[in-house]
Amino acid sequence: MDEPNSTKIKIQEIVKDLVQLPSLPMMIAQLMDKIKDPKSSVPEVAHIIESDMAIASKLLRLANSAFYGIPNSISSINNAIVLLGFNVIRSLALSAVVVKLFPDQKQPPVFQREKFWKHAICCGLAAKILAKHIRKYKMVDSEEAFCAGLMHDIGKLVLEQFLHFEFDKAINESISTRTHLFEAEKKIIGVDHTEVSELLLKRWNFPLELLVPITCHHAPEKASISIEMTYIVHMADIICHGLGINVMDNEVAPPTSPRVMEILSLTEEKVEELGDQLNDAVKEAQDIFKILHST
Numbered sequence: 001m002d003e004p005n006s007t008k009i010k011i012q013e014i015v016k017d018l019v020q021l022p023s024l025p026m027m028i029a030q031l032m033d034k035i036k037d038p039k040s041s042v043p044e045v046a047h048i049i050e051s052d053m054a055i056a057s058k059l060l061r062l063a064n065s066a067f068y069g070i071p072n073s074i075s076s077i078n079n080a081i082v083l084l085g086f087n088v089i090r091s092l093a094l095s096a097v098v099v100k101l102f103p104d105q106k107q108p109p110v111f112q113r114e115k116f117w118k119h120a121i122c123c124g125l126a127a128k129i130l131a132k133h134i135r136k137y138k139m140v141d142s143e144e145a146f147c148a149g150l151m152h153d154i155g156k157l158v159l160e161q162f163l164h165f166e167f168d169k170a171i172n173e174s175i176s177t178r179t180h181l182f183e184a185e186k187k188i189i190g191v192d193h194t195e196v197s198e199l200l201l202k203r204w205n206f207p208l209e210l211l212v213p214i215t216c217h218h219a220p221e222k223a224s225i226s227i228e229m230t231y232i233v234h235m236a237d238i239i240c241h242g243l244g245i246n247v248m249d250n251e252v253a254p255p256t257s258p259r260v261m262e263i264l265s266l267t268e269e270k271v272e273e274l275g276d277q278l279n280d281a282v283k284e285a286q287d288i289f290k291i292l293h294s295t
């Protein structure tokens with residue numbers, strides 16, 4: 001096990017390597033600020049989104065997809081905000097932007113971007129399904145759950161892009177030793193993808209209630225806020241792995257927290273039922289994937 005000091009040095013070295021971390025476009029940063037402000041009005045938010053026509057048109061296509069249940073009936077950003085609400089709009093705009101922030105590069109042969117995004121979108125859908133289930137007992141926002149699920153492994157893209165060689169080594173290590181990738185990343189690189197996600201999302205001024213579920217998705221007991229949401233993202237990841245919706249062949253499924261069933265008021269039968277719902281939603285994931293990757 002690493003001494004705390006040497007771990008700190010490694011993290012600092014990696015941060016130095018990550019100076020080129022992508023920035024969030026100004027429009028998204030402004031949008032996130034505006035949506036946080038309870039005094040913001042619909043036209044103000046629409047005005048910000050319309051300042052970037054490429055994002056605005058992708059957002060409209062997402063809002064009109066079958067995923068939101070009112071296909072082909074939303075004709076303007078104003079309309080979309082009124083019908084879907086601020087949180088959905090933030091989640092759609094972020095999704096549209098983040099996919100384009102990491103240009104495809106030479107990828108480790110076993111890490112495929114397409115599979116990465118399908119896993120991410122399905123985790124978002126699974127998190128949304130879980131949030132709807134738990135809403136009977138606790139107040140959780142299903143759209144925030146989608147966003148946290150979608151972004152949960154974002155640190156892997158940073159590792160792939162900026163520490164390509166080491167990440168490739170960590171993947172091979174995890175497959176050959178049958179350990180989970182986050183353990184192999186820690187051993188080979190010194191940090192795992194959740195710590196890298198934290199660096200990136202802090203830089204993007206992500207609200208803490210979204211950041212914690214993402215950075216604690218492999219250790220939900222560490223969450224001090226957004227506890228249910230953190231367990232939701234954790235379980236969404238486990239369900240996706242259970243259904244074979246993962247990034248690499250032969251990937252070792254992450255460990256399941258012993259408290260997840262109790263915290264999310266789940267039974268084995270309920271998990272199976274939610275898994276079936278997710279399987280039905282995979283077609284939607286395909287549509288979302290196509291829209292997010294269109295130009």
Ligand SMILES: [Fe+2]
Nearest residue numbers: 152153217218
């Ligand atoms: Fe992960």
Ligand SMILES: [Fe+2]
Nearest residue numbers: 119152153237
């Ligand atoms: Fe994952």
